[in-house]
Amino acid sequence: MLPWGILAASGSGAAGAMELISTTILSTTSTSVTFSSIPATYKHLQIRATTRTDRSGIHVASVIASCNSDMSSNYSYHQLYGTGSAVGSYGLANTTGYIATATAATQTGSVFTSLISTLLDYANTTNYKTFRTLHGFTGSAGHNIELSSTNWRNTAAVSTLTLTAGSGSNFIAGSRFSLYGIKGA
Amino acid sequence: MASAYKALANLTLSSSASTVTFSSISGNYRDLVLVISDIKMSTDATVYIRYNSDTGSNYNQVFMSGQGSVTASQSANSTRFDIGYYTYASTTDTGFNIEADILDYTATDKHKTAIVRSNRASAGTESFAARWASTSAITTIALIASTGTFSSGTKFALYGVTS
Numbered sequence: 001m002l003p004w005g006i007l008a009a010s011g012s013g014a015a016g017a018m019e020l021i022s023t024t025i026l027s028t029t030s031t032s033v034t035f036s037s038i039p040a041t042y043k044h045l046q047i048r049a050t051t052r053t054d055r056s057g058i059h060v061a062s063v064i065a066s067c068n069s070d071m072s073s074n075y076s077y078h079q080l081y082g083t084g085s086a087v088g089s090y091g092l093a094n095t096t097g098y099i100a101t102a103t104a105a106t107q108t109g110s111v112f113t114s115l116i117s118t119l120l121d122y123a124n125t126t127n128y129k130t131f132r133t134l135h136g137f138t139g140s141a142g143h144n145i146e147l148s149s150t151n152w153r154n155t156a157a158v159s160t161l162t163l164t165a166g167s168g169s170n171f172i173a174g175s176r177f178s179l180y181g182i183k184g185a
Numbered sequence: 186m187a188s189a190y191k192a193l194a195n196l197t198l199s200s201s202a203s204t205v206t207f208s209s210i211s212g213n214y215r216d217l218v219l220v221i222s223d224i225k226m227s228t229d230a231t232v233y234i235r236y237n238s239d240t241g242s243n244y245n246q247v248f249m250s251g252q253g254s255v256t257a258s259q260s261a262n263s264t265r266f267d268i269g270y271y272t273y274a275s276t277t278d279t280g281f282n283i284e285a286d287i288l289d290y291t292a293t294d295k296h297k298t299a300i301v302r303s304n305r306a307s308a309g310t311e312s313f314a315a316r317w318a319s320t321s322a323i324t325t326i327a328l329i330a331s332t333g334t335f336s337s338g339t340k341f342a343l344y345g346v347t348s
Contacts, residue, residue: 016188016190083247085260114286114314135300136312145247
């Protein structure tokens with residue numbers, strides 16, 4: 001079985017299964033980052049990102065995903081996480097699309113959350129869409145390693161993906177968001 | 186369109202080794218992906234990582250694990266990252282693998298946080314977030330057996346992901 005994330009590699013730069021669609025590296029703060037006009041020609045999508053927010057007084061903020069600009073409570077999610085002192089799980093239905101936790105103002109400087117989130121069958125018009133995400137950070141203010149699963153209850157093909165910083169905060173400069181398409185056979 | 190994944194190095198051990206090093210890593214990619222598969226070791230041991238020959242206490246990690254009905258999470262600051270725990274069963278025991286994604290490995294405005302999954306279905310599964318407290322680009326990755334050696338047949342691969 002292929003490990004997480006590796007579906008094709010090329011030693012010569014020849015065409016492979018995974019292609020870069022777009023990358024955004026923030027040069028200033030931004031509430032959100034949007035990938036629009038996503039081609040329907042891939043089988044799956046993968047987001048690779050390093051994120052930090054300016055949320056004050058705390059070391060974490062949510063990263064909220066929305067599909068096709070749907071920011072309503074049409075999402076459900078579950079988390080399995082380790083904080084360094086405990087393992088926990090949590091779930092919420094009929095909510096916005098939490099996929100990960102970014103670091104925030106009181107976390108150790110230069111510490112960004114690393115996250116990889118895969119959206120399988122994003123162009124399928126029969127099924128609801130599910131993100132599966134691995135993300136984590138460590139720092140003096142706290143630690144988190146987490147697997148999360150987030151479902152969008154809509155059968156529409158995903159053509160726009162937006163990642164929004166939670167709690168009214170902003171992603172800071174240097175936060176990076178890359179979207180990849182993974183081809184089918 | 187070119188593949189976003191490029192295979193940078195592959196090694197299958199033909200004899201045992203206590204350390205495997207990827208050096209002179211190109212800075213032309215956005216992320217690195219390290220895959221260690223068919224891991225066999227000479228004894229119970231931890232697989233750990235060091236970057237750029239840094240032996241200082243600059244490594245911070247958190248993990249969570251599941252072993253049957255037992256879960257655990259711990260954090261540590263140390264001179265290395267632990268990315269997998271090998272329980273010796275037999276010389277033919279296989280199925281232990283590790284994948285580490287090191288995002289923004291050349292970024293000079295960030296510490297380097299890898300997210301890691303370590304899997305051996307007969308013993309347990311672990312996930313790690315592992316931060317090197319340095320804004321230097323990673324140019325060398327050393328994979329080290331805490332005791333004993335990696336056995337012949339253990340595979341190591343390094344990929345670059347473009348962005």
